[in-house]
Amino acid sequence: xxxxxxxxxxxxxxxxxAATGCTLTAGTVPVNPSxxxxxxxxxxxxxxxxxxxxxxxTTAAGSGQTPGTKPSTTTAGTxxxxxxxxxxxxxxxIKSGEAYDTATVRDWTRNASQAAYYPKQKLVFLTFDDGPSxxxxxxxxxxxxxxxxxxxxxxxxxxDLSSRAGIVRRTADEGHAIAIHTASHNYKKxxxxxxxxxxxxxxxxxxxxSNIQAVLGASWKPSxxxxxxxxxxxxxxxxxxxxxxxxxxxxxxMGLQYLxxxxxxxxxxxxxxxxxxxxxxxxxxxxxxxxxxHVIVLLMHDADxxxxxxxxxxxxxxxxxxxxxxxGILK
Ligand SMILES: [Zn+2]
Numbered sequence: 001x002x003x004x005x006x007x008x009x010x011x012x013x014x015x016x017x018a019a020t021g022c023t024l025t026a027g028t029v030p031v032n033p034s035x036x037x038x039x040x041x042x043x044x045x046x047x048x049x050x051x052x053x054x055x056x057x058t059t060a061a062g063s064g065q066t067p068g069t070k071p072s073t074t075t076a077g078t079x080x081x082x083x084x085x086x087x088x089x090x091x092x093x094i095k096s097g098e099a100y101d102t103a104t105v106r107d108w109t110r111n112a113s114q115a116a117y118y119p120k121q122k123l124v125f126l127t128f129d130d131g132p133s134x135x136x137x138x139x140x141x142x143x144x145x146x147x148x149x150x151x152x153x154x155x156x157x158x159x160d161l162s163s164r165a166g167i168v169r170r171t172a173d174e175g176h177a178i179a180i181h182t183a184s185h186n187y188k189k190x191x192x193x194x195x196x197x198x199x200x201x202x203x204x205x206x207x208x209x210s211n212i213q214a215v216l217g218a219s220w221k222p223s224x225x226x227x228x229x230x231x232x233x234x235x236x237x238x239x240x241x242x243x244x245x246x247x248x249x250x251x252x253x254m255g256l257q258y259l260x261x262x263x264x265x266x267x268x269x270x271x272x273x274x275x276x277x278x279x280x281x282x283x284x285x286x287x288x289x290x291x292x293x294h295v296i297v298l299l300m301h302d303a304d305x306x307x308x309x310x311x312x313x314x315x316x317x318x319x320x321x322x323x324x325x326x327x328g329i330l331k
Pocket of ligand 1: 129130185228229
């Protein structure tokens with residue numbers, strides 16, 4: 001078992017090192033098949049089970065795919081995280097423009113060696129929770145716009161977005177992804193006894209969804225979700241783990257894939273860490289370096305009381321660009 005693990009590691013390392021730096025420009029469709037699957041498959045993902053070495057589809061990505069089509073391979077809405085798939089995957093199911101399939105990204109951030117596919121290029125997903133804030137979100141959007149970088153906003157609607165409707169519209173108009181965080185952010189309601197209450201979570205998601213739809217229209221459909229507090233915070237006992245699994249499945253049945261994070265600025269942490277803009281960048285760099293692999297989901301918050309988050313953003317973007325990361329959003 002140990003040697004198999006070593007093999008997986010060696011293969012992953014090989015593929016990581018073999019990356020030639022070929023990159024997809026956002027929105028373009030690769031025409032050269034050798035460049036098409038900018039997403040590579042280690043080929044030894046499940047040594048104990050049937051071979052999973054089905055070749056990667058190398059036809060031009062996007063051909064025959066209707067934009068916005070739900071990925072049919074990695075998620076299907078019913079699988080919980082971590083599963084790999086034996087089907088050939090059309091890269092356009094994973095990536096369209098700057099948008100990546102959330103369940104796939106989740107696999108990548110969890111353990112690259114077990115993910116069915118792993119991107120050659122370094123990727124970072126800037127994610128903001130708890131907005132929209134009239135004070136902070138516009139500043140965040142300004143920095144993103146100036147840099148032509150897209151991000152994913154997990155909105156906390158708390159009841160009524162009418163006073164913040166302009167910000168929600170601007171977020172969508174400027175090409176960012178809008179995802180569901182919560183309508184209530186009420187841990188006692190969502191996780192009574194520190195255990196997920198599936199009905200409460202689903203009801204909260206429905207409320208947040210209709211709040212956002214009241215602004216963007218009923219044609220806006222959510223597909224990405226982040227558990228308030230992170231899914232891993234509510235798995236302290238066997239029954240809590242079971243409840244969390246049920247919640248993930250129920251969300252999947254609604255067409256929502258959840259995503260936590262593997263790096264953070266620590267902007268909303270309750271501690272004495274340096275929360276100056278440079279302190280936030282520093283902590284993001286530290287957690288990025290500690291993350292497994294080179295797909296980074298960075299947690300930040302665009303909340304009223306966190307004015308340093310937009311101030312840190314330029315430094316963060318500069319850091320990831322210098323390190324060769326591309327910026328992605330979630331779908
Ligand atoms: Zn939150």
